[in-house]
Amino acid sequence: MSLTFRALLPERSFDVAFDLAPGETLAVLGPNGAGKSTLLTLVAGLLAPAEGRAELDGKVLFDVTARRSVLTEPRHRGVSLLAQEALLFPHLTALENVAFGPRSRGQHRAAARSTARDWLDRVGMGELASRRPSQLSGGQAQRVAVARALAADPSLLLLDEPLAALDVTVAPALRTLLRDVLADRSAIIVTHDPLDAFLLADRVLILEDGRIVEAGATAHVLTRPVTPFGARLAGLNLVEGQATPAGFRAANGLEVPLAEHAPVGARLALTVRPADVAVSRRAESGQGFSSVGAEIDDVEHRGDHVRVHAAGLAADVAPAAVVALGMAPGVPVFLGFRHEDATVYPV
Known part of the structure; x- marks a missing residue:
């Protein structure tokens, strides 16, 4: 009916x-x-x-x-x-x-x-x-x-x-x-x-x-x-941004090249799983990888992993890594991911 x-x-x-x-x-x-x-x-x-x-x-x-x-x-x-x-x-x-x-x-x-x-x-x-x-x-x-x-x-x-x-x-x-x-x-x-x-x-x-x-x-x-x-329901990070001549750019400074052309200024969204986001104390660079620096907002224990929040992203890391890197609110870190693990699409 x-x-x-x-x-x-x-x-x-x-x-x-x-x-x-x-x-x-x-x-x-x-x-x-x-x-x-x-x-x-x-x-x-x-x-x-x-x-x-x-x-x-x-x-x-x-x-x-x-x-x-x-x-x-x-x-x-x-x-x-x-x-x-x-x-x-x-x-x-x-x-x-x-x-x-x-x-x-x-x-x-x-x-x-x-x-x-x-x-x-x-x-x-x-x-x-x-x-x-x-x-x-x-x-x-x-x-x-x-x-x-x-x-x-x-x-x-x-x-x-x-x-x-x-x-x-x-x-x-x-x-x-x-x-x-x-x-x-x-x-x-x-x-x-x-x-x-x-x-x-x-x-x-x-x-x-x-x-x-x-x-x-x-x-x-x-x-x-x-x-x-919707992103929380799907268990995804959602970062909003826009298309630039270089690709996707978010307000937090995160930049990712686009696999498909989008008009400059077009609204875009980027999603990536927290498990695919890496956290480090030093900036990592390389082809096919993007990162952004920020201070940690929050750290929460979730069973067998710890979720770290910074720069509008969440990253799931092992408890041992939290201890080794001294992760705590206010500590500066870099969060990054491989381009192949992220999806960018028009909003």
Whole structure:
């Protein structure tokens, strides 16, 4: 089912428009307060926009202007919302919880239970159909919640951080399950985890302050980010600069030759993995290598490596190197990388 969406909510500084193709899964990411949950609640009908219009496969979800306000009730939208918590009815068994959706859509009790059993089997919970939520683990309850959401046969599935409340040992299995059930199904998933976007989404939309700042195919957005948040999600350094007659030049003085011509003055971005950035106390030079000098801003321990921040770059180095070079905030160093390890592209 296709979705067209545009909504304005001035009191939340929210102004977002996008389209969702039939069978497409869209991952919505962004920092806290970016407007991710607002987007879901508007689509689900739990919140009304000040202005805007949304259609799901030709059905109007809302159409609000200064002169009229058309708001389809949530239960008539053909949308299912799967939240962080399972939110199962505590007095109903797993089977009855899953059958609730089909029943609310008019199915007879026997048919609804048959549909519920099919979905419980599909999510691996068929043997626990008679248990109540209090008798289920967190991972089991969330599997039942997935079955309940899908048993209602929604035109659009909304997922709000569906793995956030799960133990790290349980989340991978449910992520695999979601990848299977979302195939060829229209869905929007709000998440903080870039792994969810990599494995579940066809396309990514990044929000900041209620606006779209990046959007596109998942592989493109997470390999060629244009915002600091997108770069952090992708685990990359992002340095902005412009094209000069000599190549790429950043405000921090970093210069890198360009593999492809770009008009002088054109805005460019350079990305490089922290693991590919070397740190030294003396400037290194040579063909195919660029470096920049600066004082260290911060040093943070990250398990088996230490991340050093300077000149707008992050470098992952071994703890022994930190000790040997006396790396600490305020110490002058040089950070550099091989040109082949960096990617430069237009913004």
